Structure formats: structure tokens, C-alpha cells
Amino acid sequence: MKRTALRSALSLGGGIVLAAAMSSGLAATANIVWAASPIANVGLRAKLVQMFEATYPNIHVTMVSQPTNTNTNRATLVTEISSGSSTPDVFMGDVIWPAQFGADGLALPLNKYLPSSFFSRFAPGLVAGATYKGSVYGAPFFMDAGFLYYRKDLLAKAHLPVPKTWAQLKSEAQTLQSKHMVKYGFVWEGNSYEGLTCNWMEYLTDAGGSVFNKSGSKATMDSPAAVKALTFMKSLITSGVSPAAEVTFQEPQAMSTFQAGNSAFLRNWDYAYAASQSKGSKVIGKVGVAPLPTFNAANYPGYSNIGGWNLYINPHSKNIKADLTFISWMTGVKAQTTMATFASEIPSNYAVQKNAKVRALNPVLRIVSTVRLIARPSQTPQYPKISAAIYHNINAALAGSMSVSQALKTANSQIQQALNPNAL
Numbered sequence: 091m092k093r094t095a096l097r098s099a100l101s102l103g104g105g106i107v108l109a110a111a112m113s114s115g116l117a118a119t120a121n122i123v124w125a126a127s128p129i130a131n132v133g134l135r136a137k138l139v140q141m142f143e144a145t146y147p148n149i150h151v152t153m154v155s156q157p158t159n160t161n162t163n164r165a166t167l168v169t170e171i172s173s174g175s176s177t178p179d180v181f182m183g184d185v186i187w188p189a190q191f192g193a194d195g196l197a198l199p200l201n202k203y204l205p206s207s208f209f210s211r212f213a214p215g216l217v218a219g220a221t222y223k224g225s226v227y228g229a230p231f232f233m234d235a236g237f238l239y240y241r242k243d244l245l246a247k248a249h250l251p252v253p254k255t256w257a258q259l260k261s262e263a264q265t266l267q268s269k270h271m272v273k274y275g276f277v278w279e280g281n282s283y284e285g286l287t288c289n290w291m292e293y294l295t296d297a298g299g300s301v302f303n304k305s306g307s308k309a310t311m312d313s314p315a316a317v318k319a320l321t322f323m324k325s326l327i328t329s330g331v332s333p334a335a336e337v338t339f340q341e342p343q344a345m346s347t348f349q350a351g352n353s354a355f356l357r358n359w360d361y362a363y364a365a366s367q368s369k370g371s372k373v374i375g376k377v378g379v380a381p382l383p384t385f386n387a388a389n390y391p392g393y394s395n396i397g398g399w400n401l402y403i404n405p406h407s408k409n410i411k412a413d414l415t416f417i418s419w420m421t422g423v424k425a426q427t428t429m430a431t432f433a434s435e436i437p438s439n440y441a442v443q444k445n446a447k448v449r450a451l452n453p454v455l456r457i458v459s460t461v462r463l464i465a466r467p468s469q470t471p472q473y474p475k476i477s478a479a480i481y482h483n484i485n486a487a488l489a490g491s492m493s494v495s496q497a498l499k500t501a502n503s504q505i506q507q508a509l510n511p512n513a514l
């Protein structure tokens with residue numbers, strides 16, 4: 091069947107076609123390529139593929155591993171898909187991509203192929219986050235949030251509580267360091283890339299600031315709140331609480347420092363709990379998870395940035411039925427339970443998220459309802475430029491090559507430019 095014909099058959103038949111195809115074990119034999127970045131280094135991707143293939147023996151999945159850096163990952167996919175390549179068929183893509191991928195025709199509008207009942211399996215808000223101009227471009231795969239991971243053993247030994255304010259975190263870290271109980275106090279993501287924008291959103295929002303105003307007409311990052319946020323982040327490095335190499339850290343470096351037992355605190359996503367308890371870790375049984383601290387104790391907890399990943403379909407894929415079957419299974423109860431229990435992910439499937447047995451096995455999921463969430467301003471195709479303006483300049487200030495005020499002024503004017511791309 092020609093793709094246009096298949097497309098209209100699927101969209102006319104909606105879920106009926108997919109449901110029939112799926113209950114028949116999907117008659118068509120297909121080989122699909124799934125591009126996916128590492129999830130928690132616990133063998134999860136291969137496990138999911140294996141389970142899927144056992145359920146759908148006619149569909150063979152080749153998993154292609156993507157870079158852990160979301161920006162590099164996006165760049166390789168944009169190049170591939172915009173060249174018209176029919177692979178990968180399905181890709182794991184960041185929750186901040188729907189606007190760009192939707193506007194540029196790099197992802198299939200899933201709501202044209204799947205019945206609206208399909209989308210009711212997801213936790214509230216996730217489908218809206220994957221929607222751009224009325225079309226749903228991604229099937230939510232898992233939700234990420236920023237958390238504070240701490241060394242239970244060190245805090246107990248030094249009789250220190252889990253910190254609720256940033257100042258408290260810093261002083262507890264210094265206490266532990268001065269007693270030579272641990273090398274570093276706190277590791278996070280400070281490199282010049284998307285992860286720094288996520289960390290920045292947490293401090294900035296907690297300090298009362300924002301990136302631009304509600305109508306999206308004016309950049310607002312040159313503010314006293316932003317000065318407060320950036321001055322504190324920089325002080326983590328200048329005080330030695332965070333290593334000087336912090337400005338080169340992405341998730342894997344922060345994770346491996348913490349896993350090696352070299353930091354009292356870690357800011358990272360859901361997966362970090364599972365990773366900290368995986369083979370080879372030096373902190374097995376010693377890790378606790380809490381919401382992020384705040385500047386002002388009365389406001390506890392602080393803000394956690396919303397991250398996460400969706401499953402998108404390449405519009406040039408020649409296996410759309412199989413692709414739909416794959417994303418439907420990956421967002422179903424079995425796959426989502428596996429993800430939540432093996433990799434401490436927050437499942438996108440609402441029933442799994444609420445399941446008491448799953449929660450009992452996932453300490454991150456147990457506290458997610460207590461965190462205060464803040465999204466990145468990614469509902470515009472200009473978002474990559476806005477984020478780059480944030481992370482380049484914030485990183486320059488952290489590295490000391492720009493002053494705090496210079497970095498914020500520069501970021502602000504670059505954000506303003508991105509908001510008004512046609513202005514002179």
C-alpha cells in the first residue's frame with residue numbers, strides 16, 4: 091500500500107485499524123529502527139526491545155544508541171530526518187522538541203493516526219506538553235524531574251538533616267568536606283548545554299525570576315532574581331563545594347562523581363536513583379532522594395524542572411503500522427512498569443504511575459507529587475535559540491569568563507532577539 095493510502099486508511103479507520111492490526115499480532119512483518127539515548131545504564135532499552143519482540147514476533151526492532159547530550163542527539167536526528175531518510179522509524183526525543191519538530195515536519199502528527207482514546211492512558215498534562223498547534227507529535231514515554239540525591243550515611247554520621255534551603259545545603263556540604271568525610275559537596279549539570287538550562291530554571295524560578303514575560307514579547311532575564319540565582323550557583327564553585335570541573339559536567343559526569351562516593355549531594359533526574367543502586371556503584375544502600383531546596387525556607391520545596399522523553403515517528407518511515415504498535419506497547423502497562431521499577435523512571439502511563447506496587451519499588455515516584463514543577467519555555471520553535479542564550483552565558487559566568495551582570499545582560503538581549511526574529 092502506498093504511504094498516502096495507508097495514511098488515509100489509518101486516519102479514517104483511526105484506532106480500529108490499529109486495534110485490529112495489534113490484536114492480530116500485526117500481520118505485516120517489519121523491521122524497525124528505534125533511535126534511543128541511554129536511559130539509566132541498567133540495560134533497560136535492550137530489555138524493553140526483547141519484551142516487545144516476544145509479544146510481536148513479526149516486528150524486529152534494531153536499537154540505535156543516541157548521544158546522552160540532548161542537543162547532540164537532536165542535531166543527528168534533524169540532519170537524518172530532514173534529509174528524507176526513512177530511518178530511524180521511531181525515535182526517543184526530548185519533551186522540549188514538539189514545537190521545533192512539529193513546525194519543521196520532522197515528526198508525524200500522532201493524533202491523525204491514533205484514536206483519542208489512546209491518549210487517555212497518559213498522566214495529566216503530558217499530552218498537552220507533546221502538542222504543538224493542535225497536533226500531538228510525541229507519545230509520552232517517561233517524565234523527568236530534577237531531584238536532590240543525598241548521602242544518607244554521611245548526613246546521619248554528622249547529625250545533619252536533609253537540607254531544605256540552598257544555604258543549608260552549602261553549609262552542610264562544607265561541614266562534611268571540612269571533616270574529610272567526602273571530597274565534594276554538590277555536583278550538578280553546569281556544562282554549556284541544555285542540562286544547564288534545566289538547572290538554571292530551578293534556581294531562577296525559585297528566586298522569583300523568569301526568562302521572558304507571559305505574552306512572550308519581552309525577555310526578563312536581566313533581573314535582581316537572576317542575579318541572586320547566578321551569584322549563588324557561582325558561589326558553589328568558588329567555595330569548592332562543587333568542583334572547578336563543574337562547568338564541564340553533564341548528567342554522566344555528575345552521576346559518576348556521586349556514584350564513586352565523591353559527593354555528598356547530587357542534582358539529577360529520576361534515573362539517578364536506579365543508577366546509584368546499580369552494579370559498580372560505591373553508594374548502594376546509602377542514597378536518599380528529596381525535592382530540591384529553596385532560597386527561602388518558607389517556600390520549601392524549591393522548583394524542579396520538568397524534563398522527560400517522548401516517542402516520535404519519523405514522517406518518512408515505511409513502517410508506520412509497526413511504529414504505532416511499538417509506541418503503543420512502550421506506553422502500555424507492561425513496558426511502563428518495567429521502566430518504573432528497573433530504572434526509577436516516572437512512568438507516563440497514569441495507571442502505572444498510581445500503582446501501589448510500582449510506587450513501593452520506586453522512591454522517586456513516591457515523592458514526585460511533593461515537588462514543585464517548572465517547565466522550560468519550549469512551546470515555541472525558537473526555543474533552541476532561547477536555551478542556547480541561557481546556557482552559553484550562564485556557563486561563561488560560572489567559568490569566570492564573564493561577570494554575572496554581563497552574562498545576564500548578554501543572555502537577555504539574545505533571548506529578546508530570538509523572541510523577535512524579524513526585528514532589526
Ligand code: GLC
Pocket residue numbers: 160184185186234284285286288341359396397398399
Ligand atoms: C533529561 C531530561 C530532558 C532534558 C535533559 C537535559 O534527559 O529528561 O528533558 O532536556 O535531561 O540534559
